[in-house]
Amino acid sequence: MIDDHRWMGAALALGDRGRGRTAPNPNVGCVIVSDGRVVGRGWTQPGGRPHAEAMALAEAGEKARGASVSVTLEPCAHVSPRGPACSDLLQLAGVARVVVALGDPDMRTNGAGIARLRDAGITVEVGVRADEARRAMAGFLARRLLARPQVTLKLALSLDGAMALASGQSVWITGPEARAHAHLERARHEAIVVGRGTFEADAPTLDVRLAGLEARSPRRLLLSRTEADGWTRLAAPADIATLDSVDHVLVEGGPAAAAAFLSADLVDRLLLYRAPILIGGGRTLPDIGLTDLADAHGRWCLIDSRSLGSDRLEVYERVREPAPGERG
């Protein structure tokens, strides 16, 4: 069990490499272990194929026979024009054991992958580090369960909640470490939204300014009543549901766009970059439709926090009732 936990950690880390690049497929990670040594590693490739298992099996070759496989999502049971079913590939390779973090809610798999493996005499364990896998593939799951991408709202704030001075000055509230982290987050999303105010004021490029990740700059979305060249327009936050091959959306600014997504209850994850400064009288989050404090509670849960230079990053998740059909 300790080994299962450890190898699933490696699979989760591999799967994270694909985050923001695999839509509409999930960003899965996979390791194959034989006699306590890794013989194959894989993660879903950009565009969604090959799958993580196929990649890891190709690396392992003959060493996959009798080996143990840790994979963050249930291996697929459906043959597609783009490749064979991973549950078939695993069986053909002769693996002895498959450890799965999370069942696949895709109706074409949805337990059938696990059943097929078990029918072939392969030992299958399900549910190892399921919560982390759910978090790692939140975009894919939001598509399946909520019929829209996962939405992350990024806010860079002073301790008193200001995103800018009253004058509009916001360069810089946070320091270089926090800003570099925010660029890394851009690379983990297929698309970024800004509102009209940020578009007019900053003409943002929204690119990833990190060495080696320049090519990972996401699609640019403008929440606005009017069009702009080179931008995809969203007339309303709910329009994110209509975007092709976008499973992760990052809402970057400004206050009005943040409030629009929060008012629509379309934010799943909050990234708060907090600088140890007080501004006073600054631009804070506008009205989001709250009329009673009691309704504000129980919606957000802190899942991660860390120091970034003198700033703090806090990550919150929206607490939601499990959707019908969701399972561990």
Next chain:
Amino acid sequence: MIDDHRWMGAALALGDRGRGRTAPNPNVGCVIVSDGRVVGRGWTQPGGRPHAEAMALAEAGEKARGASVSVTLEPCAHVSPRGPACSDLLQLAGVARVVVALGDPDMRTNGAGIARLRDAGITVEVGVRADEARRAMAGFLARRLLARPQVTLKLALSLDGAMALASGQSVWITGPEARAHAHLERARHEAIVVGRGTFEADAPTLDVRLAGLEARSPRRLLLSRTEADGWTRLAAPADIATLDSVDHVLVEGGPAAAAAFLSADLVDRLLLYRAPILIGGGRTLPDIGLTDLADAHGRWCLIDSRSLGSDRLEVYERVREPAPGERG
């Protein structure tokens, strides 16, 4: 050295018992250790006498002979009508060694206590856990070095910095654990300030509603242009310098009073109780005179954080240049 560190920790914890009750004297703690066992414990008593050393020596009795004493502040060298000098008492008791966290900036002692002990052949170590001692006796030190009490500003905030809804509703932003902690903080201050708005809206009692600490409710100060029965009026934040026997002031609310103290740069310590909620369009910190973001940076340093139920407490300290004459 490890033992010195450990025993000074015990002395600091004892000294903390007096915080908010010993002004104008410092809240000192003292342990006396003989053969690795504590034989005497003391802390400054309400009103400032007896001193911690006198109390610990009284408990130790004959066991103090040859013992080692850990005390958070340099033992006093001055005889007063209220008691003998502690450096004389330690010498008379025949202690072998005295470990001091912090030198006493009081001009009547200011190194003379340490010199007197050394002249008597007692080994003296100075500077063990000095930073913690400085923090523990910040009220006393602010009086000596800044000629005013230490000021703590308490803010209970949503993640977006709101202290209340636009309607004024602020009951409750934080949960019961955070509110109980805030009551404990009241007991650690000689006086609490509220502004006119909070006074009118809440008619606050500002008492300590914690079992066993009811008698520790602090003096009530009203920052206002007009008087109120049972309250001491402050015409301006700087008037805290004129208060007798008040070394720790807690500013509790509301936004205008917070901004008044921040604008005057009279806040030394921030207690941020943060609830995991978003309010949007709420009442946030008003203008504090900041016109350029660059001036906001480098003023506050996070020194402590913890969970209180689902809320987070963060404690920040104002970063100040050492005042002339301040020493470790």
